[in-house]
Amino acid sequence: MKCMSEDESAAVGEPTPEIASEVFGDRLPVAERYADILVQQGVLRGLIGPRELPQLWTRHLLNCAVLSEVIDDSETVIDIGSGAGLPGIPLAVARPDLEITLIEPLLRRTTFLDEVVEGLHLGNVTVIRGRAEEKAVLKQVRPADVVTSRAVAPLERLARWSAPLIRGGGRLVALKGQSAADEIARDWEKVMRFGIRDLTVEQCGTMLETPTTLIVGRRNESARDARAARRAARKN
């Protein structure tokens, strides 16, 4: 999947599709405000490509919000490499019960994310500037029930960065496209070294024209396993 900021040609915004009210429920007006911010500022500030605007809902906001289907009540979520807020912001809008931390290294992007969080009054979102694998970041966050990512890195690297941020027994949930099964076939042995197993390809948002394809993996339970995974992540 392409980073939204890589596109460069001009385009216009997409009207709110009907299905959006099913996905966001009574939070739809907040999702619409986020869409407006992306349309008005995302391109200007180099955070999204203009070509993404006509598919802002169908390819981005809805595909990210339906992640909600694989996240239980009141779980904690860390979203690594959030960019302009995907998938973390649509998820936080749709699910105020979740506590979501967005980890993003680029100042331009974290400044934007801070503004979105404040502007939309998202009391359930914290923004941290840094790389997921940095010690300073690991010190600031408690391992979460779920670590999400979209368009950030190939599976092996993603597992290396995500593992120390997932609590024992928690899940890695990576939004992937058609490459999902191939990535698992290629990387599963390395991923196991980081203490993540039971990798599966899942789909959510089957009511959407293009459902979201996920790689889901489970973090080992024990503290000893967790320490071994941290050591493996440091070595690689």
Ligand SMILES: C[S@@+](CC[C@H](N)C(=O)[O-])C[C@H]1O[C@@H](n2cnc3c(N)ncnc32)[C@H](O)[C@@H]1O
């Ligand atoms: C291709 S963009 C995807 C952004 C967003 N997830 C989306 O789907 O639109 C990749 C993002 O990952 C961030 N990133 C790259 N390396 C990272 C790391 N080690 N830890 C956290 N974020 C990282 C980049 O700064 C960038 O914002």
